[in-house]
Amino acid sequence: MDVFFANAISFGVIFLFGCVGEILTEKSGHLNLGIPGIMCMGAAGGCLGVKLCTAGVANPSGVLAVIMGILFAMIFAGALGAVYAFLTVSLRSNQNVTGLACTIFGVGFTSFFLNNVVLTEGVSTALSNAGLKFFNAHIPGTENLGWFGTIFLSHGILVYLAIIIAVVATVVLRYTKVGLNLRAVGENPATADAVGINVTGYKYSFIISGAAIAGLGGLCYVMGYMNGIVGSTVDQTIQGIGWLSIALVIFTLWKPALAILGSIVFGMLYILASRITGISFEQIPLLNMIPYIVTILVLIVTSIVGHRETQPPASLGLSYFREDR
Amino acid sequence: MERIKEPFIHITKREPMPLWKSLCIRFGAVLIALIICAIFISASAPNSKGFFGYFGSLFSGAFGTERRFWLLLQQTGLLLCVALALVVAFRMKFWNLGGNGQVLMGCLACAMCMYYLGGKTADPLVWLLMLIASIAAGAIWAVIPAIFKAFFNTNESLFTLMMNYVALYLVAFFVSHWYPEGTGAMPPLTDANLPSLGSGQAGRSLLTVIVAIVVTALIYCYLRFTKHGYEISLIGDSKNTARYAGISVKKVIIRTLILSGALCGLVGFLLVGSINHMVSTSMDGNMGFTGIMVAWMGKFNPLIMAGISFFINFLSRGMAQVCTDFGFTSEALSDIVVGLIYFFFIGCEFFIVYKVHFNFKKHHGREEPAFSMSASSEDGTSERTGVEREETEKSAPAEGMEAGKSESTKTQQPKETEQIQQSELEADAPENEGAAVKAGEDKKTSRKKNARKAMEEN
């Protein structure tokens, strides 16, 4: 049971990265349906980063590998995020269409990039070594702390990073002027513009940083959860996780702090099927369906109840052209 | 009277441009994307056959044999049907992102009929039931979000997106329910297959192609000539005007989404009944999403959409061949190429809708006509200078960020824009466009360079 919870947490943080990234993006008024593709880009970039400083290196440095992984994941994901931002903010393209194009591109790119560029000879061993030894290195001695150690202290660095990012995002959104201005941009860009907030600047910064954070989710899946084992369907799996991350945003009512809990719940639901003993093979898909159905229910309930605090940012999905007002 | 500093770039909505001009821009954008891909791939492939070899492979993959050609037509037909299904909803500004799920439900319902009734009842009866069940299943899957949208204004794009996965796992459930011992894959069913309309691939694909042609014609007429089509466009244009005209918006939303889902269900019927004779979770082939791109790129016009879906399928089938010929181990290359074309296509739309005025006050003194001209053409809205400036300043570095290298764009732009300056500003469209597209091209090339550098480092 302890192991189950530990696994739920280490899987859930993948959602958490994607979800926090998408929350930041949506708070700026942009529904980024490119998150699945962006998370894939993160995985591709992360693998490249880790490869550069481990493959063929006699005595690879763990710290460097982790830093390079994180850095490259953020750069790759941020780059696709920047394309999305440029198209939707500056060129005012439709957000849904642009987001889907990002997903199609990102997933394809990752599949291609991993197979043709990253996974040259001997790299998979290097990656899985790095995954196991560096990304999943945890504080020694936690095995002796019983269930507490197993559930909370047995994780690699990315798990804690995700939670730190979620907490920081909560603080920024709720307790800083930047967060207040950002929310104003997402709610009503014309008002924000009128009081002198740099709407375009806010949108760019938060779409790109949101994408970079979401990219860490992809890295987390490959190097953290999968221990650096890059399977052939990794892009498809991450895509599915990506859509769930977007769903999680609704589930957690645009609150990063709630997203920590929500992602662990989703993590549980996601791995439930493979962990419960005594269920038949055919019931697994029904269990897999639960997160999506729950999300739909939350969506319906929030729209019927219509409480102002649980609604998406008011200008979500609309592009802002000053002269239209 | 001293005037305030004008922003460097001023963006206004332009008068609608003639069709041929906008088509030229779009073709140009796609062509640029294609050439970029060709150069990139032919330069970096492990087993390259050169720039022209790339196009050779592309065409041979799509048209090389009769079978390939018929497969291309079949895929085009399927994609077109899905795109048409989505377009009726999009015209109403209802974001149906659930094409995948609706197709899958159609597939599932069809497979159910085949599994449970195949061989037990007369085939024609089963075929009829398959058709009805598929259409009904697709329609139900689409109408659920529609009802909630109509009555509670629930966000339809997220709702339909989630419905995709519910459908996917339903399919997975039934497959493993029917074949509990299997690997999760379903063997083709032998009973109640729809008959082949001829020999070879042509016969197998013909039904799909015919259905696609009929559906295209019907949807074209439906949207253009019927009262329903009129109501749909009216709601898409202005909900208030629709209410003023006495239209029940709720009713139209629900009715339209039934149609949209039914068409997706029909595609499911074709996929299972006529083509695959089995169902799997990836049977939708992501057509729900690709269909959105097709609808968008085709400007919601069924006839243009037919061309676009042909082109997209041509690319993806051709790219598969390129991957084999050029020695890539992954076939995902086609997704990259298609994705890149989407980006260019989406981006070029901006230059069709908006007009970019460059301001050269610093270089040309005060009596600069560019800005004042645009000011007089708009009803005096040109005074918002301060923040506009911020906007342009902001977007420039961001572009740079995207490209990785902003120098190329920065040094290039003044030159090009100076040319515009000299050429008549009133008729700025073509020149301006050229510059804009070129600027975009620069950006993309530098991005590409970046990517290539990353690869070389490797």
Add this chain to the structure above:
Amino acid sequence: MDTQFALELRHISKSFGSVMANRDINLTLKKGEILALLGENGSGKTTLMNMISGIYYPDEGQIFVNGEETVISSPQGAFRHHIGMVHQHFKLIDVFTAAQNIVLGPGGNKYGVRRINDEVKEIAERYGFELDPKKKVYDMSVSEKQTVEILKVLYRGADILILDEPTAVLTPQETEKLFTVMRAMKADGKSIIIITHKLHEVMAISDRVAVLRKGAYIGCVDTAQTNEQALTEMMVGQKVELEIERPVTKIDRPLLEIRDLSVRSDEGSIAIEGLNFFIRGGEILGVAGIAGCGQRELCEAIAGLRKVESGGIYHEGDSIVGFSPKQIAARGISMSFIPEDRLGMGLAPSMSITDNMMLKKYQDHRYSIKPVAAKEGEKPFAQKCRRAWNAVTSFINRRVACPFVDRKSARAEAERVIEELDVVTPSTETPVRRLSGGNVQKVLLGREILTEPNVLITAYPVRGLDINSSYLIYDILNRQKKAGAGVLFIGEDLDVMLALCDKIMVLCHGKLMGVVHAEKTTKEQLGLMMAGALNLEEEKGKKMGVAKDSRIGEEHGEDGTWNA
């Protein structure tokens, strides 16, 4: 350097296209005074203030702030000069608290919920506002929202405040509170410009009054040395004779009767209160009133687009309250509504003229297969066939619903409208959005007239139109009047209304101030009524707007008024 003035405008001009919104305006605002800016609708008050607050930029002229020439290029620029404007339409974020809305903006990175609440409370108390900083905007009343807007400006350190018709949305009690606060601000050394139409408020609050008329500066007087009568004269000017004909027609019994109507606005406040009036066939009834005093809500209520709070709307004696536009049409009631926001409500902007022509009757299209005419020397069998065919087609024509729209006749109608009303357009297939304002209006009006309505409701039908188009519109309305239709004309130019309308009813704050005959009234009287200074109903002590020969309850006594 003369620093007596907080703000000084010299020779400010601004035009939009060919329309001169402001012409050579000079205005001074002394430090620590309240200046009222008075003028009719469209006299250029808001344009002028927008130039001070950085939304527009003047074509000509100079602005001096504290004696220094200044360029104000954006709202931020205005704030740098400590100028803040409170717009008529609030720009607030609903899900934020009052305090969050107030501190919003770049700079000032110290932020804490408690801290900003205290700060806001402190400012509010200094000027005597009553405001809970933690209250969310969506829970607020209109006056509270206004308080937030004013505090927003004060928080950012404005010394010069511009209030654009702040009292338009307030009750008298709330207005009184606002004035108290304004006096407190004045005592604190702030200079205030208040835009208003209401003379008694001008008299109550201002130190000086500046008057604009038709974009020009008329003059500036000390409030203490003037009176309402003199101000009205300055505001409306001399009566201008316009060559608009007013044909004499035989008037009918009341077509449309409104009884005790109350309607709420979008914000939930009462927009129309206990209104009574009626329109006869063959007359044009003008509705005068300052902008936003319930005209839009009234029109929408009559057209069936807005919920009626209480009261009745009767068309030829039949109640149409609670009917949708479709139901109203289905009852065979021909009533047309020309909305104020033409592209937002009356027309579909992206669709062609042809498509817009069939907006209201696309549903009526039926099959019309022509019967085959008998031929001479027809064989009996052929005759049977022909008869059977004709029977089938006539059945189809009568019974079968036609799924198609009839673009052919719509196109013919479009051509007719284009020709008759001189619509300038490349073709009938041009999207309406691309036409100029006057042509858009002609298309809309043309479509409505083709349905031969007997009640025509027009809201600001000449707004944004040039002189020639305007006269054409008056002409069209007169033709309808001659044809026996009752026309409700909501207008803003009193000269036009005096020349065109038979009767004019004046609204103030959604209440009826009186109905007068256009020939027997003066512009001053109307001005006073619009400003709420004269209420004929109270003055004459009789209920106005109820027809003696009412048709309510005549044949269709639904509300028990059969014998009434």
